[in-house]
Amino acid sequence: MSDRRDADGRYPFKTVIGLEVHAQLRTASKLFCRCSTQFGSAPNTQVCPVCLGLPGALPVMNEHAIELAITTGLALNCDIPSVTKWDRKQYFYPDLPKGYQISQFDMPICAEGYLDIPDPADEGETRRIGLFRAHLEEDAGKSMHDEAAGRDHSRIDLNRCGTPLLEIVSKPEMFSAAEARSYLTELKLLLTHLGVSDCEMQEGSLRVDANVNLHIEKDGKRIATPIVEVKNMNSFRAVERAIQYEAERQYQEWEDTGNTIETVSKRTFGWNDATEETFVQREKEESADYRYFPDPDLVPVHLPKERIEAAREAMGELPAATRERFQTQYELKAYDADVIVNQGPAMVTYFETAATASKDPKRTSSWIQQDVMRTLKERQEEIGAFPVSAETLGQLLGEVRAGRLDNNRARDVFQHLLTHGGSVEQATAALGIEAVDDSELDALCDELLAENPQVVQHVQGGKPQAVGALIGKAKQKNPNINPGQLRETLLAKIAAM
Amino acid sequence: MTIPLDSAVTLQSLLASGELSAVDVARSVLERAAATESTVAAFTYRPDERLLEQAEAIDRRRREGQPLGPLAGIPVAVKDVLCTTDMPTTCSSRMLENFRSPYDATVVAQLRAADALLVGKTNMDEFAMGASTENSAFGLTRNPWASTCTPGGSSGGAAAAVAASVVPLSVGSDTGGSIRQPAAFCGVTGLKPTYGRVSRYGLVAFASSLDQVGPLAWDVADNALLLSHLAGFDPRDSTSLDAPVEDYLAAVSPAATADLKGLRIGLIREHVDHQRLAAPARQAVLDAVGVLTAAGAEVVDVHFDQTKYWVPTYYIIAPCEASSNLSRYDGAHYGFRAQPAAEAAQQHGPLTATYCQSRDQGFGAEVKRRIMLGTYSLSEGYADRYYAKALQVRRLIRDDYDAAFGKVDLLLGPVTPGPAFPLGEKVDDPLEMYLCDQFTVGANLAGIPAISLPAGHDENNLPLGVQLQAPPLGEAALLRAGTVFQNATDHHRRRPQL
Ligand SMILES: [Zn+2]
Numbered sequence: 001m002s003d004r005r006d007a008d009g010r011y012p013f014k015t016v017i018g019l020e021v022h023a024q025l026r027t028a029s030k031l032f033c034r035c036s037t038q039f040g041s042a043p044n045t046q047v048c049p050v051c052l053g054l055p056g057a058l059p060v061m062n063e064h065a066i067e068l069a070i071t072t073g074l075a076l077n078c079d080i081p082s083v084t085k086w087d088r089k090q091y092f093y094p095d096l097p098k099g100y101q102i103s104q105f106d107m108p109i110c111a112e113g114y115l116d117i118p119d120p121a122d123e124g125e126t127r128r129i130g131l132f133r134a135h136l137e138e139d140a141g142k143s144m145h146d147e148a149a150g151r152d153h154s155r156i157d158l159n160r161c162g163t164p165l166l167e168i169v170s171k172p173e174m175f176s177a178a179e180a181r182s183y184l185t186e187l188k189l190l191l192t193h194l195g196v197s198d199c200e201m202q203e204g205s206l207r208v209d210a211n212v213n214l215h216i217e218k219d220g221k222r223i224a225t226p227i228v229e230v231k232n233m234n235s236f237r238a239v240e241r242a243i244q245y246e247a248e249r250q251y252q253e254w255e256d257t258g259n260t261i262e263t264v265s266k267r268t269f270g271w272n273d274a275t276e277e278t279f280v281q282r283e284k285e286e287s288a289d290y291r292y293f294p295d296p297d298l299v300p301v302h303l304p305k306e307r308i309e310a311a312r313e314a315m316g317e318l319p320a321a322t323r324e325r326f327q328t329q330y331e332l333k334a335y336d337a338d339v340i341v342n343q344g345p346a347m348v349t350y351f352e353t354a355a356t357a358s359k360d361p362k363r364t365s366s367w368i369q370q371d372v373m374r375t376l377k378e379r380q381e382e383i384g385a386f387p388v389s390a391e392t393l394g395q396l397l398g399e400v401r402a403g404r405l406d407n408n409r410a411r412d413v414f415q416h417l418l419t420h421g422g423s424v425e426q427a428t429a430a431l432g433i434e435a436v437d438d439s440e441l442d443a444l445c446d447e448l449l450a451e452n453p454q455v456v457q458h459v460q461g462g463k464p465q466a467v468g469a470l471i472g473k474a475k476q477k478n479p480n481i482n483p484g485q486l487r488e489t490l491l492a493k494i495a496a497m
Numbered sequence: 498m499t500i501p502l503d504s505a506v507t508l509q510s511l512l513a514s515g516e517l518s519a520v521d522v523a524r525s526v527l528e529r530a531a532a533t534e535s536t537v538a539a540f541t542y543r544p545d546e547r548l549l550e551q552a553e554a555i556d557r558r559r560r561e562g563q564p565l566g567p568l569a570g571i572p573v574a575v576k577d578v579l580c581t582t583d584m585p586t587t588c589s590s591r592m593l594e595n596f597r598s599p600y601d602a603t604v605v606a607q608l609r610a611a612d613a614l615l616v617g618k619t620n621m622d623e624f625a626m627g628a629s630t631e632n633s634a635f636g637l638t639r640n641p642w643a644s645t646c647t648p649g650g651s652s653g654g655a656a657a658a659v660a661a662s663v664v665p666l667s668v669g670s671d672t673g674g675s676i677r678q679p680a681a682f683c684g685v686t687g688l689k690p691t692y693g694r695v696s697r698y699g700l701v702a703f704a705s706s707l708d709q710v711g712p713l714a715w716d717v718a719d720n721a722l723l724l725s726h727l728a729g730f731d732p733r734d735s736t737s738l739d740a741p742v743e744d745y746l747a748a749v750s751p752a753a754t755a756d757l758k759g760l761r762i763g764l765i766r767e768h769v770d771h772q773r774l775a776a777p778a779r780q781a782v783l784d785a786v787g788v789l790t791a792a793g794a795e796v797v798d799v800h801f802d803q804t805k806y807w808v809p810t811y812y813i814i815a816p817c818e819a820s821s822n823l824s825r826y827d828g829a830h831y832g833f834r835a836q837p838a839a840e841a842a843q844q845h846g847p848l849t850a851t852y853c854q855s856r857d858q859g860f861g862a863e864v865k866r867r868i869m870l871g872t873y874s875l876s877e878g879y880a881d882r883y884y885a886k887a888l889q890v891r892r893l894i895r896d897d898y899d900a901a902f903g904k905v906d907l908l909l910g911p912v913t914p915g916p917a918f919p920l921g922e923k924v925d926d927p928l929e930m931y932l933c934d935q936f937t938v939g940a941n942l943a944g945i946p947a948i949s950l951p952a953g954h955d956e957n958n959l960p961l962g963v964q965l966q967a968p969p970l971g972e973a974a975l976l977r978a979g980t981v982f983q984n985a986t987d988h989h990r991r992r993p994q995l
Binding site: 049055057059060061088090092097099100156291297 | 579580586588593596598599600602697698699700701702704705706732733734735736817818820821823824825827829830831848852872875876877880884
């Protein structure tokens with residue numbers, strides 16, 4: 001990289017991004033008690049002595065959370081240690097009733113790993129993003145500022161308190177906002193595919209903190225700007241925008257102040273979605289001393305090899321492998337495989353079922369990307385509740401492949417199936433679509449040629465496309481006619497004249 | 498007839514035979530409490546009329562021929578560190594003065610299931626931190642043998658309630674000697690079980706890796722009876738041991754306690770020869786050697802390399818865990834909340850000011866001292882020097898025990914450096930107070946069971962004790978040896994003049 005100023009008079013710089021993702025695990029009950037993890041219940045209705053931190057209450061670990069963490073760790077290519085343990089992270093806050101959070105300090109359940117993400121700058125290629133670790137911890141409650149109660153009052157909802165989280169910490173190995181987004185998209189796909197998390201940012205089941213700074217090349221030296229941790233982003237788009245904003249802001253700050261990583265310690269910024277700006281939350285990261293120590297109420301967790309291997313077996317095919325397979329098995333293009341796989345496991349199954357039934361994977365892929373996905377988007381529905389089943393779509397496309405239906409008629413059938421349901425046969429019957437037999441076709445062609453001698457002349461004059469004019473007329477006479485067959489028969493008849 | 502409030506086993510047979518009703522027993526408890534509480538003050542929540550209601554229900558069920566639990570009609574006092582739904586749970590702290598738990602501790606639920614009469618909540622050092630019960634926010638408990646002396650602590654009220662013959666059975670907790678030391682000071686028998694043998698669910702935590710619930714009563718037989726209703730695996734306590742509970746009543750039966758032939762007992766030399774051990778207390782241990790030898794046991798000397806590190810190790814680990822366990826008392830969710838002074842609220846913000854002042858005013862001096870000790874020992878830069886090192890030494894202490902139990906079946910030694918000391922004597926000298934635990938903390942650090950047995954009285958008629966320790970889950974062995982000892986002695990039969 002050259003360290004010369006560019007046309008705007010700026011030195012070249014690279015944005016360096018590390019992401020900390022908190023994913024809420026899809027367990028029925030909390031991490032250390034049996035309270036429900038259901039989202040959206042009335043405040044403080046899903047609590048018990050344990051998650052309220054009442055005197056004398058003790059935690060009991062939820063094995064399912066361990067299961068989910070192992071599976072995620074394996075999918076993220078992490079080393080799963082044979083022993084992991086629980087530690088207390090201590091700080092005072094009203095949404096933390098015990099005065100400490102049960103977390104994992106020096107022996108996380110998932111050690112170093114990586115995630116391969118689609119490279120946003122190079123279609124079909126991947127980038128490998130390193131992970132420091134992933135560890136389990138309990139969530140805190142929610143503090144809500146309550147206008148009605150007065151300026152100094154807050155209300156606390158402890159329903160979320162004790163919900164299991166997996167904190168996945170990447171290395172600072174993403175170098176653009178687009179890469180950060182690609183990482184999050186891929187991670188979400190993986191977590192939803194594995195069924196370990198719902199990953200709903202709006203509901204807080206996926207939370208992202210971004211650590212951002214710049215590496216500026218100046219006079220042959222690399223200058224690092226102070227690290228900023230950006231919080232409160234509520235969508236992937238917001239993460240992308242916040243990183244872009246931070247990159248600009250940090251460059252400007254460096255130009256204005258000369259601040260570097262050596263002179264200014266890490267700061268915490270928030271993200272304002274309305275103004276699309278970051279803002280200072282904590283000017284100087286107080287070097288908080290959490291006084292971590294092993295939780296004496298919990299015993300270390302032993303993870304025998306057999307358990308890890310069993311989880312690996314049960315994991316099945318991961319999205320990256322599915323993409324590869326779609327390209328070889330179904331001969332889809334990388335882009336098409338990506339689009340389908342990125343819709344999640346339900347769409348993968350839908351595609352495979354439909355492609356098998358239609359025996360035409362490419363047509364199935366294009367129909368899914370156009371007709372199915374567009375309809376889902378319009379109706380704001382999930383593929384699981386889609387009224388046209390994969391078998392039905394496959395059958396319909398099989399008809400197209402066999403030449404019994406053209407694309408337009410097939411779309412009519414599809415629309416009919418969307419609104420009325422039922423089978424392909426029922427839909428075609430309802431629409432009055434019938435197969436046209438050869439003698440009918442023959443007769444129709446003779447009729448058309450007799451009525452349109454000028455078309456015959458044009459074709460004989462070397463313009464075979466002129467038969468196109470007859471297709472519309474044919475449709476008026478018999479809507480069930482197949483345009484392809486019609487064209488072939490017409491051209492054959494003219495050639496034989 | 499006089500109702501024998503000093504023996505649960507006797508009460509049990511009188512109740513079963515119908516010679517006594519539960520109401521008779523309950524009335525007697527109320528009378529005895531009325532007579533003794535003004536001097537002893539063993540309770541934070543005293544026995545009241547509700548006791549009669551419990552007793553009436555038992556008697557009615559007995560009349561109707563309904564099945565009754567094994568402790569039906571037997572009064573049991575509960576240390577105020579165990580959660581109870583029908584009585585306050587204060588831990589003798591202003592912080593929890595008005596706190597009522599919405600759930601019962603597992604051991605309390607087990608006692609209710611056995612139909613015991615839950616008599617009241619006994620006084621203690623605040624959050625079980627202390628060795629004299631003087632750290633209670635709700636006043637002193639006096640030793641029934643000498644009202645100018647401490648009953649010991651932290652289960653001082655539990656031991657005094659038994660020694661004053663208000664109740665035959667008392668449930669205490671022992672983190673560094675908190676059952677055994679007051680038992681010794683009050684001339685009663687007290688047992689700290691193996692770590693994990695009794696559920697800690699609902700035991701308000703002081704130091705989680707050391708805390709253990711256990712029984713106090715005049716004699717070993719009553720300890721066995723109570724322990725058999727406390728012990729057992731509890732799925733709500735992750736550190737609870739999923740091992741079968743031995744038959745403790747069989748261990749104290751005549752068939753099992755004829756003699757101690759074949760039993761090897763190690764005398765902890767470093768403790769017997771300790772310069773701080775008062776002469777009468779040493780003599781009590783040596784006398785016990787004679788009794789046990791006469792019963793057929795072989796007593797040999799054993800050595801513990803790390804005894805001088807027991808107290809320092811304990812006073813790092815226990816405060817570290819306490820500093821964390823007591824974080825929850827912040828005035829935000831339950832318990833005492835201070836109204837922060839305007840100036841403090843201005844300076845630190847209303848939230849921090851509320852935390853600081855609630856904790857400052859809600860906790861007593863000793864609790865705050867230990868929170869600070871623990872917070873310091875866990876701080877960045879110090880955790881390695883103190884907490885991590887203490888854990889390493891703890892490992893060595895366990896190794897000492899393992900080595901000893903490779904050679905002997907039980908260990909014998911003193912419980913306390915001397916008899917009960919006068920109230921006020923050590924209250925301003927925390928280090929002196931901490932040394933009260935020097936012979937007892939080893940069992941907590943190693944997680945092994947230990948029993949304190951009445952073993953004599955000094956020239957002022959103050960009780961003295963001896964301690965037997967066993968390998969993990971050796972409760973039955975302790976009870977058996979203790980019974981043989983008590984069959985040959987009468988220290989546990991002497992009663993204070995009250
Ligand atoms: Zn709960």
